[in-house]
Amino acid sequence: MKKFIKFGLLFTVFTLCSTxxxxxxxxxxxxxxxxxxxxxxxxxxxxxxxxxxxxxLEPVRYPPIADLAEPMLRLAGLRINPKTNSPHRQFYFVxxxxxxxxxxxxxxVKLPKGAKIVSPNWSSDxxxxxxxxxxxxxxxxxxxxxxxxxxxxxxxVKVNTAFGGFDWMPxxxxxxxxxxPDNRGKAPKVSAVPTSPSIQETxxxxxxxxxxxxxxxxxxxxxxxxxxxxxxxxxxxxxGKVNKINKPAIFNQNTASPDGKYILTxxxxxxxxxxxxxxxxxxxxxxxxxxxxxVYKVASVxxxxxxxxxxxxxARRSINWIPTESSTLMWVEALDGGNxxxxxTPKDKIMMHKxxxxxMPREVLKIEQRYSGRAFGEKDGMMWFYxxxxxxxxxxxxxxxxxxxxxxxxxSDLNIRDRYNAIGNPVFKTLPNGKAVVxxxxxxxxxxxxxxxxxxxxPFLHKMDLETLxxxxxxxxxxxxxxxxxxxxxxxxxxxxxxRENQQTPPNLFLRDRTNTPEARANATSMKQITNFKDPAPQxxxxxxxxxxxxxxxxxxxxxxxxxxxxxxxxDRLPALLWAYPREFTSRSVAxxxxxxxxxxxxxxxxxxxxxxxxGYAILNNATVPIVGDPQTVNDTFIEQLVxxxxxxxxxxxxxxxxxxxxxxxxxxxxxxxxxxxxxxNSDLFRAGIARSGAYNRxxxxxxxxxxxxxxxxxxxxxxxxxPFMRANRINExxxxxxxxxxxxxxxxxxxxxxxxxxxxxxxxxxxxxMLPHESHGYxxxxxVQHVLWEQIRWMDAYVKNAKPRKKEQVAx
Numbered sequence: 001m002k003k004f005i006k007f008g009l010l011f012t013v014f015t016l017c018s019t020x021x022x023x024x025x026x027x028x029x030x031x032x033x034x035x036x037x038x039x040x041x042x043x044x045x046x047x048x049x050x051x052x053x054x055x056x057l058e059p060v061r062y063p064p065i066a067d068l069a070e071p072m073l074r075l076a077g078l079r080i081n082p083k084t085n086s087p088h089r090q091f092y093f094v095x096x097x098x099x100x101x102x103x104x105x106x107x108x109v110k111l112p113k114g115a116k117i118v119s120p121n122w123s124s125d126x127x128x129x130x131x132x133x134x135x136x137x138x139x140x141x142x143x144x145x146x147x148x149x150x151x152x153x154x155x156x157v158k159v160n161t162a163f164g165g166f167d168w169m170p171x172x173x174x175x176x177x178x179x180x181p182d183n184r185g186k187a188p189k190v191s192a193v194p195t196s197p198s199i200q201e202t203x204x205x206x207x208x209x210x211x212x213x214x215x216x217x218x219x220x221x222x223x224x225x226x227x228x229x230x231x232x233x234x235x236x237x238x239x240g241k242v243n244k245i246n247k248p249a250i251f252n253q254n255t256a257s258p259d260g261k262y263i264l265t266x267x268x269x270x271x272x273x274x275x276x277x278x279x280x281x282x283x284x285x286x287x288x289x290x291x292x293x294x295v296y297k298v299a300s301v302x303x304x305x306x307x308x309x310x311x312x313x314x315a316r317r318s319i320n321w322i323p324t325e326s327s328t329l330m331w332v333e334a335l336d337g338g339n340x341x342x343x344x345t346p347k348d349k350i351m352m353h354k355x356x357x358x359x360m361p362r363e364v365l366k367i368e369q370r371y372s373g374r375a376f377g378e379k380d381g382m383m384w385f386y387x388x389x390x391x392x393x394x395x396x397x398x399x400x401x402x403x404x405x406x407x408x409x410x411x412s413d414l415n416i417r418d419r420y421n422a423i424g425n426p427v428f429k430t431l432p433n434g435k436a437v438v439x440x441x442x443x444x445x446x447x448x449x450x451x452x453x454x455x456x457x458x459p460f461l462h463k464m465d466l467e468t469l470x471x472x473x474x475x476x477x478x479x480x481x482x483x484x485x486x487x488x489x490x491x492x493x494x495x496x497x498x499x500r501e502n503q504q505t506p507p508n509l510f511l512r513d514r515t516n517t518p519e520a521r522a523n524a525t526s527m528k529q530i531t532n533f534k535d536p537a538p539q540x541x542x543x544x545x546x547x548x549x550x551x552x553x554x555x556x557x558x559x560x561x562x563x564x565x566x567x568x569x570x571x572d573r574l575p576a577l578l579w580a581y582p583r584e585f586t587s588r589s590v591a592x593x594x595x596x597x598x599x600x601x602x603x604x605x606x607x608x609x610x611x612x613x614x615x616g617y618a619i620l621n622n623a624t625v626p627i628v629g630d631p632q633t634v635n636d637t638f639i640e641q642l643v644x645x646x647x648x649x650x651x652x653x654x655x656x657x658x659x660x661x662x663x664x665x666x667x668x669x670x671x672x673x674x675x676x677x678x679x680x681x682n683s684d685l686f687r688a689g690i691a692r693s694g695a696y697n698r699x700x701x702x703x704x705x706x707x708x709x710x711x712x713x714x715x716x717x718x719x720x721x722x723x724p725f726m727r728a729n730r731i732n733e734x735x736x737x738x739x740x741x742x743x744x745x746x747x748x749x750x751x752x753x754x755x756x757x758x759x760x761x762x763x764x765x766x767x768x769x770x771m772l773p774h775e776s777h778g779y780x781x782x783x784x785v786q787h788v789l790w791e792q793i794r795w796m797d798a799y800v801k802n803a804k805p806r807k808k809e810q811v812a813x
Contacts, residue, residue: 027790039536049430050126058095062782068774074214077277092116160231170260170433178231181248188223207306208703246292259326280304295356323435378437424449448485456597459484482599501601542566550652557592560623575801576618576659581672591626607788665800677724688799696756697725728759734766736795740775
C-alpha cells in the first residue's frame with residue numbers, strides 16, 4: 001500500500017512539474033502599454049473619383065471578444081455569421097466624414113446608432129457612396145449623398161455579403177446587388193447527430209491537395225452552404241426600386257458590361273468537394289441581359305480537384321469585360337494542359353469575344369510563360385499583360401493593342417523579388433461607367449512605386465513615354481521623410497495627393513501642386529497640408545531607429561532596423577529581440593536588397609513585438625534571413641542559411657555595442673514562428689523564443705509549403721529535416737507558442753502548436769502554449785491583443801532580460 005501511495009505521489013508531482021495549468025483569465029500588459037493601445041486610431045482615407053472630397057472612415061481598432069464569439073459556420077472555405085448572413089469578424093467603420101480638398105471643411109455623415117459600415121463604394125461621379133450596415137437582422141444597404149452628408153436606407157433590402165455584395169451599375173444611379181432570397185425559409189439545423197457517414201472516394205486521379213481549412217464535411221454542411229451562399233441577383237436604384245434578375249443561385253461573379261446592357265455571371269454548381277474550398281467547385285459562366293435571359297454561354301468550368309502544384313484549369317479563366325468596349329469579353333486558355341511542369345511554350349493564349357454576336361471568339365495573342373494579369377488603357381486599345389516564369393522566378397510586363405496585337409513591347413523583365421529595379425504600378429483612373437483603366441496622358445502613362453534603394457524606400461511618381469520607355473521623375477520622397485503617392489487630381493499630374501510622415505510626425509495627406517511656379521512644376525515642391533491627424537501616442541517619440549547593414553559569412557548582404565527604447569543611454573548593452581520572416585531568393589544580389597524605411601512614423605499597435613521597447617529592450621526588426629538557391633532545391637540548405645543569417649545579425653548588434661549577446665531572444669509570426677523553432681533547435685544563439693501561429697511538422701503539409709515545390713514523397717528527407725517538430729528534443733531554450741484556436745490559414749492548423757508543445761514537454765523542454773479562443777491566424781479582439789502582449793513581455797522578462805548566465809554544457813548544439 002505504501003509503495004502504491006508513493007508511486008501515486010510521485011506521479012502527481014511529475015504531472016505538476018511537467019504541465020502547469022495556470023489560472024485562467026485574460027491578462028493586461030503594463031499601464032504605459034495600455035495607454036498606447038487605447039489611443040484612438042486615425043481615420044482611413046478614400047479620395048473621391050471626382051477628386052473634390054476625401055472620405056474619412058473611422059475604424060474599430062480592437063473589437064471586443066464578444067464580436068468574435070458570434071456564431072460561426074465554416075463552410076467551403078468561408079466563415080459565415082448565420083445571424084447576419086455576412087462574413088464572420090467583418091472589418092467595419094463606425095463613422096464617416098467628408099473633407100473638402102479645396103477648403104478643408106468637414107461634414108460628418110449622420111449614421112444610424114450603432115452603425116457598422118462595411119464595403120463603402122464611391123460612385124464614379126463622386127456624388128454617392130453605397131455602403132452596407134451590419135445589424136443583428138442582417139446587412140442593410142445605405143446610400144450616402146456626398147454633397148449633403150445625408151444617409152438613406154434602402155427599405156426592404158438585405159444584402160448577402162457572406163457570398164456576394166453590391167457594385168455600381170454603369171449609369172451610377174443603380175447597383176447590382178446579391179440579395180437574401182425572399183421566402184427562403186428557415187436554415188437547415190446544425191445538428192450534432194449525424195444522418196450519414198462522410199464518404200469520399202478516389203481512383204487513379206493524381207492531384208496535389210493543400211491543407212485547406214473550413215471545408216465541407218457532411219451532407220448537412222452542403223445544405224448549409226446552399227442556404228447561406230445562395231442569393232437573388234437584383235438591380236437596385238438609389239431611390240429604392242428593386243428589379244430581380246432570374247432565379248436565386250450561388251453567384252461568385254456578377255459584373256455589369258461597360259454599357260450596362262449585360263451581366264457576366266458565374267454560378268457555382270454541384271458536385272461539391274470535401275477536399276477543396278468553393279473556388280475549386282464547378283461553375284457555369286454565362287452572360288445575361290438585365291432581364292436574366294442568357295445571351296452567351298462563356299464556359300462550363302469543371303471541378304478543379306486534380307490540378308498539379310502551381311497548375312491552372314484547362315477551361316476558360318480570368319474572364320472579364322474590356323472596360324473601354326461596350327460589351328466585349330476577354331479570357332485566357334491554357335496551352336500546356338495547365339501543368340507548369342510540361343515543357344511547352346507558349347503556355348497560354350488570350351481570347352476575346354464581342355457579346356452578343358454569333359461570331360467565333362478571336363485569339364488576341366499567345367503568351368510564352370504563365371499568364372498573370374492584364375490592365376487596359378483608356379484609349380487606342382492599349383493593353384498591358386503580365387507573364388511569370390516559374391523556373392526562373394521572373395515576371396515580365398508587355399504592352400500591345402488588343403485591336404492590333406502584331407506589335408508587342410516589353411516594358412519590364414525582372415526577378416520577382418527585385419525591388420530596386422521595379423518600375424512601379426500604372427496609375428489608374430475611373431471612367432464614367434465605373435470601370436478602372438490606366439490613365440493615358442498623350443503618349444505617356446504614370447507609374448507609382450515604393451522606390452526601394454540601398455538607403456531604404458523612397459516612393460516615386462514617374463511619367464513614362466510609351467514609345468521610348470524613358471521615365472521622367474515628377475516626385476520622389478526625400479531622405480528626411482517618407483512620402484507616398486496617393487492620387488492624381490487631374491489627368492496631367494499637375495496636382496496630386498501624397499501621404500507624408502516622418503519618425504516624429506504622423507501620416508497626413510498633402511496636396512502637391514506643380515502649376516504655381518516653374519520651380520514647383522519641375523520639382524513638385526509646392527505643398528499644402530489637407531488633413532491634420534494628431535500623434536495618438538506621443539510617449540513613443542523617444543524611440544529611435546536606424547537602418548543597419550552587414551554581411552552574412554558567405555558574403556550575402558543583410559540588414560535590420562535597429563529600434564532602441566526611449567531614454568536609451570549610449571553604451572548601454574540591452575536585452576534584445578530579433579524578429580524576422582525568412583524569404584526565398586534565386587539571386588544573391590537581389591536577396592541583399594533593403595526594404596522599408598526608417599523615416600516611417602513610429603507607431604505601435606495590436607500585439608506587436610515592438611511594445612517590448614517600452615520595457616527596455618532593443619529590437620532587431622525585420623532582420624533579413626534570405627534563403628538563396630535554385631527554386632526546386634532551395635530549402636535543402638534552409639537551416640544552414642537561417643542560422644548564418646541570425647548569427648550575423650547578433651554579431652553586428654554586438655559589434656555596435658547596443659545589445660548583450662548573452663540576452664537575445666528570437667521571434668516571428670507564421671513562417672517566422674517556423675523559423676524561431678528551427679533557430680532554437682539548431683543553434684544556441686538565443687535564450688528564448690516567441691512563436692506565433694506557426695507550423696512545425698511539414699509532413700502535415702505534404703504537397704508543399706511556402707515556396708517548396710516538391711511533395712513529401714519526392715523529398716521525404718527534406719520534409720523531415722525541415723520539421724522542427726522532429727528536433728523537439730534539441731530545443732533546450734524556452735519557447736512561447738501562441739496560436740488562434742480558429743486559425744484558418746492554409747498549413748498552420750492549431751494542432752501544429754499543440755503537437756509541438758506536447759513534443760517539447762515529452763522531451764523535458766520548457767514551453768508555454770497559449771491558445772486564443774475565436775482567434776484566427778492574426779489576432780483581433782481587444783482581450784486577445786492585451787493578453788498576447790502580457791505573455792510576450794512576461795516571457796522575455798523571465799527568460800531573456802533576467803536570464804542567468806549559461807553553463808558551458810548548455811551551449812552544445
